[in-house]
Amino acid sequence: MYREIATGLGRIVTLSLGGRLGRFGQWPPEKLLIDEPLALLEERTNRLERIYAKCTANLWDGPAVFRAAMNRHGGIQLAPEKRRALSHVIVTLMWGELGAWIISAELAERLDAPDARMAASSQVFDEARHFYVLRDYLAALHVPVPKLDPYFVAGVRSLLATRDLTIKLMAMQILAEGSAQSIFRFLADSEIEPVLTELLPYIEQDEARHVGLGVLHLPERLTELSPRQCRRLQRDVYAIGDMFGLSLISKVEHYEALGLDPRELFRRADGLLTTLAEKLGNVPGTNERYFRTDDPKDPEYEKKLAFLFPKAEPSGASRLVKSLLSLGSRTLPV
Ligand SMILES: [Fe+2]
Ligand SMILES: [Fe+2]
Numbered sequence: 001m002y003r004e005i006a007t008g009l010g011r012i013v014t015l016s017l018g019g020r021l022g023r024f025g026q027w028p029p030e031k032l033l034i035d036e037p038l039a040l041l042e043e044r045t046n047r048l049e050r051i052y053a054k055c056t057a058n059l060w061d062g063p064a065v066f067r068a069a070m071n072r073h074g075g076i077q078l079a080p081e082k083r084r085a086l087s088h089v090i091v092t093l094m095w096g097e098l099g100a101w102i103i104s105a106e107l108a109e110r111l112d113a114p115d116a117r118m119a120a121s122s123q124v125f126d127e128a129r130h131f132y133v134l135r136d137y138l139a140a141l142h143v144p145v146p147k148l149d150p151y152f153v154a155g156v157r158s159l160l161a162t163r164d165l166t167i168k169l170m171a172m173q174i175l176a177e178g179s180a181q182s183i184f185r186f187l188a189d190s191e192i193e194p195v196l197t198e199l200l201p202y203i204e205q206d207e208a209r210h211v212g213l214g215v216l217h218l219p220e221r222l223t224e225l226s227p228r229q230c231r232r233l234q235r236d237v238y239a240i241g242d243m244f245g246l247s248l249i250s251k252v253e254h255y256e257a258l259g260l261d262p263r264e265l266f267r268r269a270d271g272l273l274t275t276l277a278e279k280l281g282n283v284p285g286t287n288e289r290y291f292r293t294d295d296p297k298d299p300e301y302e303k304k305l306a307f308l309f310p311k312a313e314p315s316g317a318s319r320l321v322k323s324l325l326s327l328g329s330r331t332l333p334v
Contacts, residue, residue, distance in 0.1 A: 048115035048216050051209050055122035060202050062129040066136050069198040076140050078193045083141045085257035086193065089183070091146050092247065094134035096180060099156045100210070101127035103172045107213075110165060116217040123213065126206040133199060140195070149250045150332035155243030166221050166233055171240040173214025174276050175291055179244060181207040182269035192258050215279055227284040234283045234290050241291045250325055252309060263305045267296045 019025065070076075078086065104127055107120035138145060159171050181204055188200035222230065248269070255262040270293055277289040294301055308321070 048113075048119050048213070051119035051212050051216075052115075052122045054209060055126060055206075058205065059125070060129075062133040063136070065199065065202060066133050066195075069195045070140065072198070073194040076142075076193060076195055078141075080143070082192070082258055083143045085254040086196075087138060087141050087143045088146050088251060088254040089187070089258075090134055090138050090141070092148060092152055092251070093180065093183065094131060094138055095148055096152070096156065096176060097127055097131040097134055099160060100172060100176065100180075101131055102160060103168050104210070107165065107168065111217075113217065113220070116213065119209075119213040119217075123210050126210070130203050130206065133203070137196065137199065147334055149247050149329055150334045151243045151250060151328065152247035153334050154332065155240045155247065158240055158243070162236070164233075164236075166218070166225070167236050167240075169214050169218050169221065170233065170237050170280075170290060173210055174218070174280070175237065175241050175244060175273065177207055177210045177214065178272050178276050179248065179269050181211060182272050183265065186260075186265045186268055190258075190260050192260070211276065215276065218280060222280070230283045230290075231286070234288065237291045245292075246325065246328070249308060250329055263309050266305060266308075267301075270294045270301075271296045 076083070101124065104120050104123035108117055108124055111117045111120060155171075155176075159168060159176070162168065184200045184204040184207060188197055188204065191197045225233065248266070252262045255265065273291070274293040274295045274297075277291055277293045280290050282288060283290060294304060
């Protein structure tokens with residue numbers, strides 16, 4: 001019995017040593033292992049490359065589209081008081097486009113991944129066109145150009161100033177681009193002015209690609225961050241997101257002056273941002289998303305909307321929020 005065990009062990013050791021010293025001594029080759037499923041990585045790379053390809057395939061001539069729309073409709077068709085209200089919305093979108101132009105140029109210069117860099121490079125062309133078209137449209141409204149609200153200014157300045165490309169990808173490509181896409185779609189569907197209604201689908205289709213860059217490239221970057229870095233990112237993105245949210249709330253009177261229901265805009269924007277936040281998952285070690293969103297499917301959602309935008313006589317708390325917002329608008333630096 002002991003002899004059989006000893007013989008068996010001897011065979012095992014001999015075979016094992018022989019194998020280790022033989023031709024296949026290094027088998028299996030661990031360098032063949034990968035950190036992430038290749039099929040998913042290839043899919044992401046292909047989709048990022050497609051952003052660049054789609055941009056070149058769908059390139060539209062901004063000035064030509066603008067001129068054609070103006071000629072077709074005989075200029076801007078909107079009453080003077082509605083022009084003034086619309087200018088507050090357009091001026092924010094226009095300066096937002098300039099911010100997106102600067103940030104996409106930085107992403108094109110500084111991102112490491114070549115496919116993400118190509119997507120950002122194509123975005124630079126888009127944002128330049130959006131800025132010029134909206135600037136033309138604002139000029140065609142023939143009303144004094146309003147100042148930006150301080151919430152929007154603070155959010156964009158902070159986003160421009162940071163050197164952290166992950167913050168830029170999350171707060172600009174996801175939060176700002178996602179919100180802008182919702183506003184463009186809302187204004188287009190509302191058909192408040194025919195020239196604008198004709199221009200907006202072109203811009204909106206480009207913005208969807210820009211959100212795509214954030215959604216496809218961010219997961220790769222997030223895996224490289226420690227849980228602590230992820231929490232810091234969340235804190236910074238929350239702060240910028242709050243500024244954009246306040247900016248949108250401060251425009252409510254202008255949407256109402258255009259005959260639009262701001263609640264519908266918030267439902268749409270919150271719906272899209274909730275979907276995008278889900279795609280990025282939770283901050284490690286928490287059950288929180290990377291940025292604040294309110295899910296329109298939440299049973300309490302409509303109550304929150306009614307609190308922010310009361311249809312009847314506003315409650316004391318609603319009036320207080322409105323007064324604080326307006327105080328901020330008047331006193332914060334622009
Ligand atoms: Fe844009
Ligand atoms: Fe964009």
